[in-house]
Amino acid sequence: MQRLARKAQQAKARVAQGITFRRHPHPNGKLAFEAEEMIEARMSLLRLVQRTYFKEEYDNKCENIKKSNQLYLYNPFLEEDGLIHCRSRLTWSTHLSETQKNPIILPGSCYLSKLIVQHIHERQCFHSEGKNAVLQMLRQDFLLIQARKIVRQVINSCATCRLFHGEAASLRTPPLPSFRLEEAPPFTNTGCDFAGPFRYKKESVEVGKSYILLFTCSVSRAIHLELTYDLPTVEVLGALQKFINRFSAVRTITSDNELSLQRAAKELRVLYEHIRSDQVRKFVADAFIKWKFITPSAPWFGAFYERQVQAIKRPLRKILGSAIPHSRDLEIIISGIETMVNSRPITTVASGADVIEALTPADLLSGYRGGTFISDHKAKPQKRIDQEISATNAQRILETISRRVSENGAQTNTNKG
Template sequence: MTASELWWKGPSFLCETADRWPARLGFLKNFDKSEDRRTKCVVKNTQVKTMDEDCRLQSSRFSTSKKLLRITGYVLRFVANLKRRSGHEHQKTSSASSVPPLDPSEVKTAEVFWIKQAQSEFEPERQQLITRRENSSQIKLKDSSIRRLSPFIDEDGIIRVGGRMQRSDLPFEAKHPALLPKRHDVTRLIVGQTHKDGDHEMGVEHTVSQLRQQFWIVAARETVKRAIRTCPECVRRRSPPVVQKMGSKLQCHVQPTYPAFKHITVDFAGPFETRQGRGKTRQNRYLCLFYCLHTKAIHLEMAYGLDTDSFLRAFMRFIARRGKPSHVTSDNATNFVGADREIRRLLRQLEEDEIQDKTAHLYIKWQFIPPGAPHFNGGCEAMVKFAKTALRKTLQSADLTDEELQTAFCRAEALLNTRPITVVSSDPSDDPPLTSAS
């Protein structure tokens, strides 16, 4: 390129006058073919994009028929507006924030559209019905599952069921329901919406009866059964409650050599309000229940408070009468029975470390269950319920003193300890049932 005279000086005709220049078409002929020349190429790329079926409105993408009809109604309204604009028919349009709701006619148009889509499975029957209507001939539907229904096509192009109810006062849709296939997505949505409108309480026959007021589904009972069987809400309602798996029994439950009240659990109940005399403030008293894990016997003591000292005094009275236990299980200090705010405040005063420290010289192993887990002490919780039931029926609304309340506790203890812990035999020759007091 650097040795080319044409590059540095240009063509020789440029030094002459313009009238002696060669013609424009012969300009390229004067170039040497051996010289380097660049050719400019123009490439046009055309991309053809086909519309996929998945981009269209599909009934399989919807969960309810109401949503399907509503969205279809808005789409059909949009298409109608485009047609009016293309035909130079100007119409005042509202802003996107104030779109008017659908009227019943638009919903009905959307319903007719989807019924026709569902009835596309009956296209051979539709062609035969159209031919029979045009030729006024008696062409029978051959090899069709709907021929016994005497179908016909109404003015909207919907295949409807015939029958003998033309002269009845029923609505037209009830006399001649629209025909629907059994496995179409539109049919699934309609059946599901009818089942949902009945609050998932209608059975198969009731659902079929409601559907027949407007639609005739081929193999309707099979379709309705499938819809009810796969309904998530019905599956949840039919599911049986989960049965809690019981843990292994404690050692004290399976060892027959332990004496009574050797392994115990402790729990509180109350409060029980008692009078203290004329002019004195009423006081709250509490039930302290000791439950034997081996013999299922109980011992009731009256505690004068929920502080540590009151509980320890009740515990010492228990030891004096029943003997010293070796293992004690109780609720966590912040998890005793009680709903009152005052009870919860007093319960927090029970110090676990102080109780363990003051009972260490008795060689008692004390164990507290985890907070928020009363099922760890389920046997004692059940006895608390039975004791409160017995006291409620005995005391009712009586106004008691401390002495009378202690007497009521003793009577409830005697009553609960006489309950049978074995099966009562119907044979008179058998021994009496075993009780905690025997």
Template sequence: MDQEELIRVGGRLRHAEDLHQTAIYPIVLDPSHPSTRLLIKDFDSRLHHPGPERVFAEIRRSYWILRGREAVRRYQHTCPECRRWKARPVVPKMADLPPARLRLFKPAFFSTGMDCFGPFQVKVGRRTEKRWGIIFKCLTARGVHLDLLNTIDRDSFLMALRRFIACRGTPAELHSDQGTNFRGEESELPESFAALSPELRQQLAKQKISFHFNPPAAPHFGGVWEREIRSVKAALYTTVGAQPVPEEVLRTVLLEVEGILNSKPLRLLQHQ
């Protein structure tokens, strides 16, 4: 106990001349005292929230906290900044599959997800123009239909949808993100449908397509077709690269990629 009635640690550094007396005889502190917690908080803040060993080593220069490592860890476990910087991502719990993924007894592309990707540079004479790809993904059978768009607008998507229906049949529901070309499509088709004559409307009533949009600012939705776009881009960049090619070449390669994706097995083969 020193002259100020502070309990200090004795040691074998009494003959050290270059050390301060506080380093030779550090003050003993109770680990559960509020003053000790404030002291740890101050050191942790000044050191920008490092690991417990770093904070403990710095405190040991002047203070000797009984069970000091445990006290530092206990404080950092409740420190908001330490928890934020050292937090590990939590794996979210998988939700149930949506009904569109469970149309087991429906034809292919009955429930379809769609999205655009690109742009790609194509040669048109001596100039280059942009083209975008569009993917239609069967949510049940996992089939893929790829096509090219000249522009990212409503009319270009309408033409791509008509080509898709001519090749694959009319889907019952379409799922997409909040793209402006898709969002404009939702309002135009009902208006055109309502303008048809009653007889023609009655014939087309069975082919009416329901549109479902993902919530805005929700990139975790639509993972079924987003993952397929990654496979398409990988195959395109491996084959074509970043160089501009004629539109006919790009369309041909895109259809070949479609054939490769549609030929993959639905599950792993197990040999007996």
């Protein structure tokens, strides 16, 4: 578009040069554009546009303009340069140029107007400024009818801006695997990952490195954190043993493949080598647990536990800062973070007073384990029928919780798809 504007202006100047050359031939026989010729060519194009779009006003020298005319609001007048200008209230200003005080009126539907706006957007704003900046620079010389609309159209149709400001391509998310949707006790299907290293103070003055072994339930989003010190296999095996002792329903564990950690820290690669050691394999096989490794170089397969890694690292960094805690203090902090993450809502939080509170992973853990489902009142059932009713109500509550989790998960993943 800018090239066409330049060609049009040069063509106009070339015609004028040809007439002059016929009268006074150049010694070299070549035609070179001068600044005066380019300015005159520009003025000629502007006069041609105004005569085409404002023919009646141009012939009448902008006198006796009707109120229904689109130029009436601009109080136009014909200047000595043969162009129609807008008479503004800045006419008597001494520090402004003539075009700033009385800008040249141009129609919005003219192609030359779009070329001028395109030139300002590309050469003066460098594709970076917004509509207001282009309008400000345009107003230095011209008053464009429906200027804001034209500027918006030009910027939105700019190929360079669309290339750099275009939205990133997105793919539809695939269906969730079956183990993410099936109803099962907490941590039946678990995701496992490491976070760290985190520095801690030993009993001596030395500073050691510790790692958090994260276990995530694929359905309830509950987490369990185990702190491992240094890098021996016995630490990983001990953390795994404590986790299974607490949650005996574990049947499958999904974790990263060490091949996907090529760019990670060397310590993390060593940790995953411990996971695949013969001792860990034997322990997992004896517990009838299937350990699955995701596809190499495809970390999105483990997104359901990778997201939880960020959920524990953010508060831990803010709590510790640059401090180096003792190992016991670090364990206390990690247990608090585990409680906090398990208390986050996994269903929609409603603001109504009559709506049941949102479910959290802690509710599901307590419901299945039966650790905190204790009635507030002190009355005890006197008859067996009361006990049966209480058991039935408890079972109904668990079924309601399970249904709410399934429905909320289905709605959430449908919206993401």
